[in-house]
Amino acid sequence: MDTLITLTDMGLYCPQGDFYIDPWSSVPRAVVTHAHADHLAWGCQNYLVSKQGEHVFRARLGWQASLQLLPYGQTVGLNGVQVSLHPAGHILGSAQIRVEYQGEVWVITGDYKTEPDTTCMPFELVRCHTFVTESTFGLPIYRWQPQRETFDEINQWWRINQREKKASILFGYALGKAQRLLAGVDSSIGEIFTHGAVERINASYRESEVLLPPTEYVSRAAERKPDWSQSLIVAPPSARGTSWLRRFGDHSTAFASGWMAIRGARRRRAVDRGFVLSDHVDWDNLLRVINETGAERVWVTHGYTAVVVRWLIDHGIDAHIVPTRFEGERDDSADNQENDEEN
Amino acid sequence: MWKHLSEKRRKTYAFDPKVEPMRRFAELYAELDNTTKTNAKVDALARYFAEANAADSAWALYFLSGRRVKQLINARKLHTWALEATGIDEWLFGECYDAVGDIAETISLLLPRATRQSDLSLTGWVETRLMPIRTLDESAQRLIMLGAWEELDGTERFVWNKLITGGFRVGVSQLLITRALAQASGVDKETVAHRLMGAWQPTADYWAQLIALETSSSDVSRPYPFFLAYPTERAALDALGEAGDWQAEWKWDGIRAQLIRREGQSYLWSRGEELITERFPEIIEMSAALADGTVIDGEILPWKDGLVMPFAQLQRRIGRKTLSKKILSDVPVIFLSYDVLEWGGHDIREQPLSERRVILTHIMAVTNNPVLGLSPLVEGASWDELAAQRERGRERNVEGLMLKRKTSPYRVGRQRGDWWKWKVNPLTIDAVLIYAQRGSGKRASLYTDYTFGVWNETGELVSFAKAYSGLTDDEIRQVDSYIRRNTLEKFGPVRTVKAELVFELAFEGIQRSTRHKSGIAVRFPRILRWRTDKVIQDADTLETIRALLPPE
Numbered sequence: 001m002d003t004l005i006t007l008t009d010m011g012l013y014c015p016q017g018d019f020y021i022d023p024w025s026s027v028p029r030a031v032v033t034h035a036h037a038d039h040l041a042w043g044c045q046n047y048l049v050s051k052q053g054e055h056v057f058r059a060r061l062g063w064q065a066s067l068q069l070l071p072y073g074q075t076v077g078l079n080g081v082q083v084s085l086h087p088a089g090h091i092l093g094s095a096q097i098r099v100e101y102q103g104e105v106w107v108i109t110g111d112y113k114t115e116p117d118t119t120c121m122p123f124e125l126v127r128c129h130t131f132v133t134e135s136t137f138g139l140p141i142y143r144w145q146p147q148r149e150t151f152d153e154i155n156q157w158w159r160i161n162q163r164e165k166k167a168s169i170l171f172g173y174a175l176g177k178a179q180r181l182l183a184g185v186d187s188s189i190g191e192i193f194t195h196g197a198v199e200r201i202n203a204s205y206r207e208s209e210v211l212l213p214p215t216e217y218v219s220r221a222a223e224r225k226p227d228w229s230q231s232l233i234v235a236p237p238s239a240r241g242t243s244w245l246r247r248f249g250d251h252s253t254a255f256a257s258g259w260m261a262i263r264g265a266r267r268r269r270a271v272d273r274g275f276v277l278s279d280h281v282d283w284d285n286l287l288r289v290i291n292e293t294g295a296e297r298v299w300v301t302h303g304y305t306a307v308v309v310r311w312l313i314d315h316g317i318d319a320h321i322v323p324t325r326f327e328g329e330r331d332d333s334a335d336n337q338e339n340d341e342e343n
Numbered sequence: 344m345w346k347h348l349s350e351k352r353r354k355t356y357a358f359d360p361k362v363e364p365m366r367r368f369a370e371l372y373a374e375l376d377n378t379t380k381t382n383a384k385v386d387a388l389a390r391y392f393a394e395a396n397a398a399d400s401a402w403a404l405y406f407l408s409g410r411r412v413k414q415l416i417n418a419r420k421l422h423t424w425a426l427e428a429t430g431i432d433e434w435l436f437g438e439c440y441d442a443v444g445d446i447a448e449t450i451s452l453l454l455p456r457a458t459r460q461s462d463l464s465l466t467g468w469v470e471t472r473l474m475p476i477r478t479l480d481e482s483a484q485r486l487i488m489l490g491a492w493e494e495l496d497g498t499e500r501f502v503w504n505k506l507i508t509g510g511f512r513v514g515v516s517q518l519l520i521t522r523a524l525a526q527a528s529g530v531d532k533e534t535v536a537h538r539l540m541g542a543w544q545p546t547a548d549y550w551a552q553l554i555a556l557e558t559s560s561s562d563v564s565r566p567y568p569f570f571l572a573y574p575t576e577r578a579a580l581d582a583l584g585e586a587g588d589w590q591a592e593w594k595w596d597g598i599r600a601q602l603i604r605r606e607g608q609s610y611l612w613s614r615g616e617e618l619i620t621e622r623f624p625e626i627i628e629m630s631a632a633l634a635d636g637t638v639i640d641g642e643i644l645p646w647k648d649g650l651v652m653p654f655a656q657l658q659r660r661i662g663r664k665t666l667s668k669k670i671l672s673d674v675p676v677i678f679l680s681y682d683v684l685e686w687g688g689h690d691i692r693e694q695p696l697s698e699r700r701v702i703l704t705h706i707m708a709v710t711n712n713p714v715l716g717l718s719p720l721v722e723g724a725s726w727d728e729l730a731a732q733r734e735r736g737r738e739r740n741v742e743g744l745m746l747k748r749k750t751s752p753y754r755v756g757r758q759r760g761d762w763w764k765w766k767v768n769p770l771t772i773d774a775v776l777i778y779a780q781r782g783s784g785k786r787a788s789l790y791t792d793y794t795f796g797v798w799n800e801t802g803e804l805v806s807f808a809k810a811y812s813g814l815t816d817d818e819i820r821q822v823d824s825y826i827r828r829n830t831l832e833k834f835g836p837v838r839t840v841k842a843e844l845v846f847e848l849a850f851e852g853i854q855r856s857t858r859h860k861s862g863i864a865v866r867f868p869r870i871l872r873w874r875t876d877k878v879i880q881d882a883d884t885l886e887t888i889r890a891l892l893p894p895e
Contacts, residue, residue, distance in 0.1 A: 139435075139438060139439050139442055140429075140431055140435065140439060140453055141439045141442065141443060141449065141452040141453060143452075261452065262442070262443055262448070262452075262788070263376070263443075263445070263448055263501075264443070264444055264445070264788050264789075265788070266377070267376070268789070268816075270379055272377055272378045272379075272380070272383070273377055274377070304438075304442075307435065307438050310434070311435065314432070
């Protein structure tokens with residue numbers, strides 16, 4: 001494909017600018033949308049990432065990694081190619097990557113969500129000729145209710161658990177989802193504790209001046225024997241079903257994820273409650289955003305690619321599937337839902 | 344154990360019956376569906392029963408206990424109207440269905456949010472919309488469905504779709520419902536269980552009678568709850584004490600049933616609480632000789648020339664609406680008696696088994712009819728002697744041994760302690776996964792329904808059994824992932840999978856069949872283990888399986 005961006009066996013590549021976008025393995029120069037493991041490869045010589053994501057990327061890549069930090073909206077020239085980063089609203093520091101060369105504009109979204117929340121800059125619509133979009137929840141069964149409603153449900157669940165003297169254990173991905181949960185719940189209901197994996201990322205968020213309610217690392221708090229039955233405990237999904245939960249005594253478990261919209265997925269999780277809260281764009285907004293970018297061509301990746309491409313072609317839009325590095329239909333398979341980072 | 348728990352857990356409920364909107368029932372459904380904890384389920388049920396009025400409670404009970412209204416709207420109409428209401432293309436609807444695995448849920452997710460909120464009660468929805476829909480013409484049916492979809496939201500809509508398609512199911516056992524009713528009403532559990540048996544109508548009157556502290560029941564057809572056994576094995580038997588304290592019988596493979604004779608009428612109930620009186624005229628004819636006030640627990644068996652026939656023969660009779668002379672003479676049945684629960688109009692379930700057996704023997708002698716058999720005792724002075732008897736079970740066409748403590752009362756439901764089933768070891772073979780389909784419910788969107796093949800004479804793998812249970816969640820995920828990566832072809836929901844994975848299957852019996860390419864069918868097939876140590880060439884052949892067939 002003789003285009004500004006091409007797909008190689010290392011991922012998306014810009015030959016003119018000589019850089020990769022979210023490469024699948026180590027390359028000399030990577031422009032990275034966000035710090036989730038399926039977008040961030042280790043060992044690249046140089047990473048161009050958003051300034052707002054600095055602490056999160058550092059937490060993931062360590063101090064040795066060579067980070068070039070670019071504030072949202074500013075442009076850098078890479079061998080004549082103009083590159084700028086724009087908020088994706090997915091997690092702290094997540095960016096859409098705008099690439100311009102000789103008047104042709106591409107936008108690569110990474111993962112994104114259109115409803116604003118307080119833990120990251122809200123999604124910004126960027127007009128372009130070619131739009132490379134994710135499609136994790138690219139089916140019309142996925143249409144998110146306003147997050148306020150979900151947080152009301154979570155708050156109510158926590159209060160009922162308090163009354164029944166049960167600890168409230170809420171599972172969400174350690175990077176991004178957990179902080180969004182913390183920022184969204186009503187912290188006046190009770191004390192909030194966190195799993196180590198969550199607390200570590202909380203520190204990066206706080207360093208980045210994201211406002212989170214007071215939280216305490218469970219193992220540290222254990223010494224003073226807090227009343228777990230009145231508390232909210234936020235932990236990554238990997239803690240589910242482990243002996244780590246035993247310390248809390250009688251408890252109710254819940255999982256917050258877009259997948260929880262489907263009954264089968266909820267039941268398979270074997271948690272007491274499933275709250276529908278996603279950091280990805282839903283069906284309606286996916287179509288809206290594609291339309292509003294004004295793109296003539298759409299590349300669809302990460303998710304229900306075939307469905308979204310067919311829908312777009314049916315509606316007169318030039319659309320193509322872009323494979324991800326993971327093979328097969330991962331979308332709704334159990335493996336994907338078990339993954340700690342991708343949602 | 345139960346008594347202790349029930350007292351500890353019993354709570355006082357202020358019955359404050361009021362008309363609750365259908366929403367409240369949907370909330371109950373969600374609560375029951377969300378949790379796997381039995382106490383949480385019981386509490387949710389008890390709360391509902393305490394809050395809802397009698398009519399709503401009766402309908403809720405009706406649906407929760409698995410009774411259902413026959414399918415009112417078929418899938419085709421539902422599909423057509425759903426496309427109309429959601430405005431999406433058929434192919435996209437298909438993609439969504441594939442991801443969700445359930446039509447009722449797919450529709451409820453695809454519909455726009457409700458435009459108005461209904462305060463109609465569960466009873467209102469069922470009696471003024473759901474039940475009458477059957478008699479309406481298609482255009483009136485359509486209006487009711489589209490109207491319901493506009494007024495109901497989220498879970499309510501899902502519940503409605505499930506009720507209307509006759510597919511409403513929720514994960515609560517009869518035992519949990521019984522516990523919740525006892526907890527909410529203060530009526531003891533055994534009485535509740537008995538009042539729940541048989542054919543009752545979901546009315547406010549029935550509800551009042553169900554939770555009444557005093558008994559005033561007069562339903563002559565009502566069966567007793569069946570006592571069911573837990574499985575056991577040789578290693579566990581020594582803990583049961585002396586073999587001599589136990590009554591051993593064959594575990595027969597027929598239809599467990601209760602035969603009731605009261606006020607000059609006979610009723611035959613299956614274990615699934617289906618009234619099957621009409622299906623077995625020879626049993627009903629025989630039962631006229633029983634004294635009024637007699638209830639016998641036993642097994643309906645196909646029986647010819649003093650021998651039990653394979654269960655498949657009985658299946659030929661079960662499916663039929665009308666019973667021809669030919670089928671009646673081809674597959675005659677007997678009622679093999681296990682136990683007597685009522686005698687002379689008195690409930691004798693609390694008497695020890697040894698005494699009930701004496702009464703049962705007496706009934707046999709008085710009736711003296713070959714259609715009423717007595718389950719023979721299996722002799723064995725020790726567990727080892729009984730084990731030797733059990734080994735010969737398969738030759739006798741029985742499933743194993745039943746062990747019943749001679750002093751035991753006839754209890755309610757499945758309980759440990761007094762009755763055990765000790766099945767013959769299953770037959771096992773190694774087979775190759777060749778087709779896969781998505782599961783449903785908890786397993787929707789995962790490939791969990793497998794078809795297995797074995798080698799035929801010309802070196803092809805031919806399908807011979809479908810099975811799904813027996814794998815761990817982890818293994819299911821691995822197999823699911825294998826299937827997705829190794830699909831050769833798709834036929835509708837079925838995928839042809841590259842032959843590579845070998846599983847050990849267990850089954851209880853084997854029959855000739857025209858349904859499977861292999862010409863055989865197995866009873867209760869299930870996956871015993873995933874044989875990752877084997878390659879497909881190690882799988883069994885049709886020939887070795889045919890050798891297990893009973894002589895023709």
